[in-house]
Amino acid sequence: MSTLPLQTSRLPLLPRFVLLGSAALALLVPVLLHGWPAQTQLIVASALLMAALCFASAVSVLGSDAALRLTAIAVAGGWFAEQMGASHGWFFGDYDYTEVLGPRLGQVPLVIPLMWFALTYTGYVMANLIVWQTPVDGANGVGRTVTMAFLAALIVTAYDLGVDPYMVYKLGAWVMDKKDGWWFGETLQGFAGWMLVAFAIVSAFRASSARQLKEAATARPALRHVAVPLLLYAALMVYEVTQGVPVETRTIALFVMGIPLFCACCGLARWHGERMPAARGEPA
Numbered sequence: 001m002s003t004l005p006l007q008t009s010r011l012p013l014l015p016r017f018v019l020l021g022s023a024a025l026a027l028l029v030p031v032l033l034h035g036w037p038a039q040t041q042l043i044v045a046s047a048l049l050m051a052a053l054c055f056a057s058a059v060s061v062l063g064s065d066a067a068l069r070l071t072a073i074a075v076a077g078g079w080f081a082e083q084m085g086a087s088h089g090w091f092f093g094d095y096d097y098t099e100v101l102g103p104r105l106g107q108v109p110l111v112i113p114l115m116w117f118a119l120t121y122t123g124y125v126m127a128n129l130i131v132w133q134t135p136v137d138g139a140n141g142v143g144r145t146v147t148m149a150f151l152a153a154l155i156v157t158a159y160d161l162g163v164d165p166y167m168v169y170k171l172g173a174w175v176m177d178k179k180d181g182w183w184f185g186e187t188l189q190g191f192a193g194w195m196l197v198a199f200a201i202v203s204a205f206r207a208s209s210a211r212q213l214k215e216a217a218t219a220r221p222a223l224r225h226v227a228v229p230l231l232l233y234a235a236l237m238v239y240e241v242t243q244g245v246p247v248e249t250r251t252i253a254l255f256v257m258g259i260p261l262f263c264a265c266c267g268l269a270r271w272h273g274e275r276m277p278a279a280r281g282e283p284a
Contacts, residue, residue, distance in 0.1 A: 014059060014064060015059045015060070018052050018055050018056060019052050019053070026045035026046075029048075033102060036099075037100075040101065041102075043100070043101055043111060044102045044110075044111055047111035047114045047118075048114070050114070050232060051114040051117055051118050053228055054117065054118040054228065054229060054232065056228075057228035057229060060222060061125065061136060061225055062136060062212065062213065063216050066212040069212075070120070070205045073208070074113070074116045074117035074205075075113040075114065075116065075117050078115075078120075078201070079106075079116075081197040082107075082108040082112050083107060083108050086107040087106075089177075090193075091197060092189065092190045092193035093176065093177070093178060093187045093193070094176070094177035094178065095174045095175060095177060096177075097173065098174060100172055116197070116198075118232065119159065120152065120198055120201045120205075122232055122233050123151075123153065123155040123198060124206075125226065125229045125230075125264075126155050126229065126233065126260060126261070127148050127151040127152040128148065128267075129230075129265075130260060130264050132267070133268075133270040133274075134271050135221070136216045136217045136219075137213075137217060138214045138215075138218070139217075140214075144206075145203055149199050149202040149206060150199060152198060152199075153196075155260050156194060157194040158257050158260060159233070159237075159240075159257060160191060160194045161183075161191065161253070164191075165245060165249055166240070166243065166244055166245050168185070169185070170245040184248070223272055226268060230264055233261055236257070237254070241253050
């Protein structure tokens, strides 16, 4: 089957504007957050750049309409889940954010919804590469949506296994009301909440973007754009492996994040290898 270039003509300059704007904001963080600790400023700047890189990648891989839809669903859904968690104990258990993560909307630091977008986009692409050896599978249907959203949620939650203890006991980013959980003091409800929220975000995106994803599946995005979420996941894994607290989480992160990352890289290599003949007009 021949492939067609992905149409993003409606918002052709949007990724550039987002990247440049986010880079400018990141550079201005020390001014905008004057008086906040340097650690907080670094976290906010990093989250801005991470989300901007993922959005630019998503526009190339998914198309502008689908990228905007995923951003809206993930940011709004992530903020709602965290707000309900911090205020009512829904999803993740009872907890309260500290000032470590910077300015808030309601009770939720602004960087948290941005991370929900970056992580769910990463989970979506990695899940497709693992199962279908393509960044966008393009198929809909309840069974496909549930299966792929579940795998994406597993990939997202694998990151949380190592980062949650670090955030609580090293950074002090939030305070858990219950510290007697079975995972280095963390309650298992928190991980169930991560699975549920990530699953809901990816499911809602796939179900509401069937037409756009079908078109995106025939496109030929550049390898560097598809590689962005994998590189992000790899960077997060390396950070957990080298900086994780308690130290036991470092080994755990290497396997729970390394295995899906390795499988996704294999899928990426196959996708790239199979699309090259088609790009030159040769039989795939």
